[in-house]
Amino acid sequence: MAIEVGNVLEGRVTGVKPFGAFVALPEGKSGMVHISEVSNEYVQDINTVLHDGDAVKVQVINIAPDGKIALSIKRLLPPAPRQPRSDRGPRPGGPRQNGPREGGHFGNSRGGGRPPREGGRGPARDAAPRVWQPKAPAKSDNLSFEDMMSRFKSQSEEKMADLDHETNNRRGGGYAPRSRRGR
Template sequence: MSIEIGSVVEGKVTGIKSFGAFVELEEGKTGLVHISQVSHTFINDINDVLKVGDVVTVKVLNVEESGKISLSIKETQPKPEGSDRPRRGGGRNNAKGGNKGGGRKGGAATTTVHSDASSEPFNTMADQLKEWAKKAGMA
């Protein structure tokens, strides 16, 4: 049986690094569960959650032609209650609507952020900078 994207299978943790866990699947293939895909909650040290030899249920997220297999334990578990609420503080957007830099590498994202002084959304970083300069008396 080949490993297909979206399938849920069992595997055995064969190695742990600070960035994730290596899981041996059927046919001797090994995939990686990135630390962000271990749990719905923040994990500071993966060793607190997983140990070599643990049998885990994983969902196959991606299989590259090179053979690299991306896995998720988190996707096999129900989301905890209240996990759809916006984050405060160190999350992607703080309580005042400013971006804390949670974007992805490799591409620009369009983010709509509302200012406290205006009900108009910012559509670009240039718009946001103009608004901040205006508030600071620089424009």
């Protein structure tokens, strides 16, 4: 049987290093199980989990062009049970805070910073993005070239202002580039 990605094979540990374990496979080939692919739990020292001569069941997860075979033991284990969110303890460092801490201007309760937005945290993510729509063209009852040019310029500036506004909102605010300031 040829060794292919996804195959599950029986092997024997032939060497254990701090970064992983080497496993002898059928057909005289060998592969390596990286320390991150040994267990569903964090493994500080691989020597506590695997030893030379251990029989292991592994899954082939990659075969490099140079012939190196990457293996996993963890992918054949049942997934570790997860605690429901409500039962988990507090996050390290306390509750999540947005913005700077200690002395920052928009995380404090001293009245500084921006006022909170009305209606929650803003538009829903799945709401359709705003797209610039052209206004209905005004009648051009024999306008002069200068009048048409003036209208074109004002429409162009409206488009650019809308574009700048949308771009700055996506970037989280900020300043307009120098070429756009003061118009």
